[in-house]
Amino acid sequence: MGITDADLPGSAAALDDLRSGFEGPLLLPADEGYDEVRAIWNGMHDRRPALIARCRSTADIAAAVRFARAAGLPATVRGGGHNVAGTAVDDDAVMIDLSLLRTVTVDPQARLARAEGGSLLKDVDTATAAHGLACPAGVVGHTGLGGLALGGGYGWLTRKWGLTCDHIVQAELVLADGSVVQATDESHPDLMRALRGGIGNFAVVAAFTLELRPVGPLSYRSALYPMEDAPAVLRAFRSFTEKQSDDLRVFGAFQELGHDESVPAALRGRQALDLAVVCSADDPESLAQSAQLLDAVPAAGYFEQTMSYYELQARLDASGPAGRRYFTKTCYLADLADGTIEQLVEAARRNPSRLSSIDVEFLRGAITEGTGRPSAFPHRDAAYLCTAWAAWLDPEQDEANVAWSRGTMAALSPWQTAGSYGNYVPEDESAAPAGDAWLAEVKERYDPENLFRGRRNVVPAV
Ligand SMILES: Cc1cc2nc3c(=O)[nH]c(=O)nc-3n(C[C@H](O)[C@H](O)[C@H](O)COP(=O)(O)OP(=O)(O)OC[C@H]3O[C@@H](n4cnc5c(N)ncnc54)[C@H](O)[C@@H]3O)c2cc1C
Structure with missing residues (x-):
């Protein structure tokens, strides 16, 4: 079904202008494909734009912008559609969809x-x-x-x-x-x-x-620790960050592990701490640091592989599939205080969904220094980023999972520094x-x- 003037009352002339020369599809609520395209990564958001302009060129984008102005409608922009707050789409707005522009x-x-x-x-x-x-x-x-x-x-x-x-x-x-x-x-x-x-x-x-x-070959190493060892591991991580080379990035995640063979038998189906370290595979000093951190507390299982950056980036492609229900709360921490560690372990134990995780990472290095280009990014000095990623399937579990994510961050409030990472904040912030x-x-x-x-x-x- 095509667009009719009756679908967007009051904007017939603007619609005519848009139609003439627009290269991509224009979708109204009754059109085939409208529901598919308005759906974004986070299944929590069910919003109905007035029009979806699927742009195929810069000229299409400009035409969609002019249309929104002429029709007096707000415009949202859809990139990858992954924003957890669903900012790419809104009710009764023009959605400028860039997903056909990926060259x-x-x-x-x-x-x-x-x-x-x-x-x-x-x-x-x-x-x-x-x-x-x-x-x-x-x-x-x-x-x-x-x-x-x-x-x-x-x-x-x-x-x-x-x-x-x-x-x-x-x-x-x-x-x-x-x-x-x-x-x-x-x-x-x-x-x-x-x-x-x-x-x-x-x-x-x-x-x-x-x-x-x-970017050359990279070393990816990870270690799995049972919950009872998690406090000692995070304390070792805290000491390690004082001398951590900028070549290393360490990422910790509390999550429930699967039942496959690669998981140590004692941890299958259980909540655990997964610590991953990435560094240059051809830098002996970085490799020595990475081993030092992961061996500080004996782990239940280790994984190690040298891979290209491309392979590393593809490792998590199956994670966080589109359409599930998601909610994130996040905060910056100046330090991993003992109280913070205690609260993180407690929150991980209370996690109501096997799909959720709490991530902890050390920032600094070139994030603080920048590249010399002026920027509006406000969190250069933050030391740690901590995020409670709630993910679940059943709408009846919305309240429990949102409350868990919010509660996790609330428990960390005594140690938080100002502001939150804007790409992870929920829609009410x-x-x-x-x-x-x-x-x-x-x-x-x-x-x-x-x-x-x-x-x-x-x-x-x-
Ligand atoms: C599975 C997953 C993994 C993630 N991992 C990381 C990570 O490792 N590091 C990290 O920093 N963040 C990460 N994020 C968060 C991510 O940065 C945000 O979700 C981000 O908003 C995604 O961008 P998008 O284009 O997919 O989102 P969209 O929802 O399409 O867009 C988000 C906002 O950006 C604007 N926008 C997008 N494209 C354009 C454009 N071309 N022009 C103008 N405005 C535009 C839109 O207005 C919209 O409001 C992750 C998110 C998910 C879901």
Whole structure:
């Protein structure tokens, strides 16, 4: 079924304009495919946009933006659709869907990649791996580059090289007035700074130009510990971070283990602490550090493999499948105090779902230093990031799982530092850097009518 003027009352002329020359599909609620495309990663969100504009080009994005303005409707942007708060889609808004725009091209000499705004991390990894290069980004290949990069972007390489947002060199943007600009730090210094960690909402990024880094073989080692040993392991981790090389990233997760052969028999089906360390496979000092940490407390099982960055990035592709119910609460910690460790272990024991986890990671390194490019990312000095990822299947369990995630973070409140990582916050919290008047001014300059708003927003200053 095609679009009819009656479907969007009051916007017939704007709709005619949009129809003429739009290359991708335009979907209204009655159209085939509408329900599929409005569905995002988090099955908790069931929102019905007024129109979905499936863009196939920058010109399509500009046309969709002009339509939303003319129709007086807010616009949301869908990148990979992975934001836990579901900010890519809203009721009665125009959804500017970039998921058909995933082409990534690489200039290996210049060490740059151009990635279209709907690219997933695996699209970037696939294109860059062929040249022994990578852009530091998140750890799950099906995550969208757009939201991740605009909000910061932590991953295996970020302690060594910096956040994903720090690697944005240039951006092809569609502004709220429908104009297209190639923004650089020279041409649009304020906008570029806002795009780096300011949580989006300033413009649609039709394509990112990203700086790439050389990446060789990596060592992935992990160890599994029973809950009774978890406090000792986290205390060893705490001491270790004081001398941890920036080449190493350590990631701890409390989660219920499966029943497969690779899991030590004593831990099958039980809650445990999984500590993973990634570092360069050809750096003896890093390898020695990694062994030192994992051997500090004898583990129930070890895993070790040397792999390419591409293989490492693909390791978690089966995790966190789309359509389940998810809720996350997150916080930064200045230290892993004994009280924090106690609360983490308690919360893991109370975990109501075998699909949920509590993640703990040490940050700092190049995340603190940045790459010298101006950014709006506000959490440079944070030491630890801790996140309660609740995941479950049954809607009747919503309350119990949301309460567990919230309760886990509430129990850590005595040790939390200010702010939360915007890419992990739930819909009832502000993801934008708190009270940042400068960001509000940039928003006012580029989107005074607040076209790009959805459910979470940097509000224009005036
Ligand atoms: C399974 C999973 C693993 C994750 N792992 C990590 C991780 O390792 N590290 C980490 O830092 N984060 C991680 N995240 C969090 C992730 O950074 C956020 O969920 C992020 O919002 C995902 O971006 P997206 O494009 O998929 O999301 P979407 O929901 O599509 O978009 C999120 C917001 O970004 C904006 N946006 C997206 N693309 C564009 C664009 N091209 N132009 C303008 N605005 C845009 C939209 O307005 C939207 O409001 C993970 C999330 C999931 C679900």
